[in-house]
Amino acid sequence: MAFIILENIRKHYEIGDFLVLALDGIDLSIGKNEFVNIQGASGAGKTTLLNIMGSLDKPTSGKVLIDGINIATLTEESLSPWRAVNLGFVFQSFNLISTLTAEENVAIPALLWQENQDDVAKRVTELLDMVQMHERGDHLPMQLSAGEKQRIAIARALMNDPPLLIADEPTANLDAGTATMIIQIFKEIKESGDKTIIIASHDERMAQLATRNLFMNAGKLEEMGEDG
Numbered sequence: 389m390a391f392i393i394l395e396n397i398r399k400h401y402e403i404g405d406f407l408v409l410a411l412d413g414i415d416l417s418i419g420k421n422e423f424v425n426i427q428g429a430s431g432a433g434k435t436t437l438l439n440i441m442g443s444l445d446k447p448t449s450g451k452v453l454i455d456g457i458n459i460a461t462l463t464e465e466s467l468s469p470w471r472a473v474n475l476g477f478v479f480q481s482f483n484l485i486s487t488l489t490a491e492e493n494v495a496i497p498a499l500l501w502q503e504n505q506d507d508v509a510k511r512v513t514e515l516l517d518m519v520q521m522h523e524r525g526d527h528l529p530m531q532l533s534a535g536e537k538q539r540i541a542i543a544r545a546l547m548n549d550p551p552l553l554i555a556d557e558p559t560a561n562l563d564a565g566t567a568t569m570i571i572q573i574f575k576e577i578k579e580s581g582d583k584t585i586i587i588a589s590h591d592e593r594m595a596q597l598a599t600r601n602l603f604m605n606a607g608k609l610e611e612m613g614e615d616g
């Protein structure tokens with residue numbers, strides 16, 4: 389069975405009398421360890437779709453099955469432990485906690501269930517090495533550049549070694565050199581071969597890294613062919 393199955397997902401937002409149809413009947417099936425990149429114009433619904441696949445938002449109607457579980461039916465209480473084990477999410481705006489250091493931010497996902505502090509510290513060190521931020525572990529987010537914050541956010545998403553990694557425009561608003569570094573990190577994650585990766589990105593290199601490319605247009609999803 390596919391790892392992720394979306395069935396007729398619709399999402400609309402009501403702002404007074406104004407109705408925005410963000411997702412207009414999405415059907416999608418993603419296999420384990422696929423690397424999916426999603427492109428599409430601003431407002432097409434990419435973030436809405438990623439948030440729903442990551443259990444951060446609920447669809448107006450439709451089913452979201454991840455590893456056989458319909459996450460749309462889980463309560464907020466049972467979602468937290470589910471997320472901690474299953475999901476790493478990289479936000480476009482980083483969402484680091486401003487009062488915690490870089491290494492404390494990376495350790496957050498482990499706080500829920502990892503008892504052994506030595507194991508946590510070891511994993512944090514390993515991840516900071518991977519994103520080349522080992523010298524900045526005790527710095528606060530405000531002392532880091534956008535690209536450095538993004539690398540910390542990626543390390544945090546990987547903390548619990550989740551089977552599913554979702555990233556929303558991880559190279560947007562970064563300079564070319566930093567974007568290249570982020571692409572390289574995703575290449576390494578892909579090569580580790582044990583994650584299902586779903587990214588919204590306009591970066592051609594991300595599209596090339598992906599094993600499957602999708603295109604969103606006004607709340608609908610199209611598969612892109614080999615010739616793009």
Ligand SMILES: Nc1ncnc2c1ncn2[C@@H]1O[C@H](COP(=O)(O)OP(=O)(O)OP(=O)(O)O)[C@@H](O)[C@H]1O
Pocket residue numbers: 401402403408409410428429430431432433434435436437
């Ligand atoms: N909280 C919200 N309330 C009302 N409308 C919303 C909300 N979030 C998103 N929308 C609307 O839903 C549609 C899809 O937005 P979404 O953020 O998913 O697009 P996107 O493809 O991620 O765009 P971008 O490339 O600019 O990030 C847009 O028309 C947007 O205005």
Ligand SMILES: [Mg+2]
Pocket residue numbers: 434435436556
């Ligand atoms: Mg978006």
